[in-house]
Every structure is written in structure tokens, then in C-alpha cells.
Amino acid sequence: MEKIxxxxxxxxxxxxxxxxxxxxxxxxxxGASFGAGASQTVFGSEGGGNFFTRATAIFAFVFFCTSFGLAIIAKNSSSIADDAIPAVIESGPAVNDVPASDSDVPAVEQSAPANEVPVAPASEQ
Structure with a gap:
């Protein structure tokens, strides 16, 4: 069905x-108003504008419908299931119980209290 x-x-x-x-x-x-040979065309002196406009509108509608149909077919045939979504592992140790040596996150060293601002050395002039 998808191929069709x-x-x-x-x-x-x-x-x-x-x-x-x-x-x-x-x-x-x-040019048609000055008699540029438009009376000898297939669609007459009016031209094929009305025919081509309607045919384009019909084909545009069919194109929209087939696009919508292909989207529905692609959605229904997708192979993503709930099994592909990883779940949270409940059996491991809690975050606070992990020793610092086993963690992938480096430890933060505290060098100065948060309320002290370091002072730049005075330059001699």
C-alpha cells in the first residue's frame, strides 16, 4: 500500500x-488583445488558464492527501516501542551512599570562604 x-x-x-x-x-x-494569433490555439482565445488553474488545484489536493497518507503510514509502521526507552534503575545504591572514589564527578576543594573577596596585590609605581 505504501508503494502505491x-x-x-x-x-x-x-x-x-x-x-x-x-x-x-x-x-x-x-498580446492576445491585439490579435497575436491566439484564436488558433487549442484552448481558444481565452487561453488554457482556467483549465490549467483547475487542474493544478486538483493535483495539489491529491498531493496533499498522499502526503498526509504517507505520514500516517510512516507513523503506524514505526518500530519505536516502550522497550527502547530506558527506565530508572532502582536497585543501585543511593547517591549519598556512593564513596567519593567511585564517583565520576571530581571532588570540589574549598580554598576560601564564599564571603571573602581576594585582593589583588598593589603594584609599585
């Missing part, structure tokens, strides 16, 4: 690209 949705998704994306490239810009209709 993926193939429809890719074909829809290519169709949207092709439809956008075939559409004319807004400035292209100025």
Missing part, C-alpha cells in the same frame, strides 16, 4: 511541476 501511495505522490508532484511550467504569466494576455 508513494508512486501516486511522485506522479502527482511531476504533474504539478508540468502544469505550472505550461501556464502563462499575467503579462502574456496583453
Amino acid at each position: 501511495v508513494l508512486i501516486v505522490h511522485i506522479l502527482t508532484a511531476l504533474a504539478i511541476i508540468a502544469l505550472i511550467l505550461m501556464q502563462q504569466g499575467k503579462g502574456a494576455s496583453a
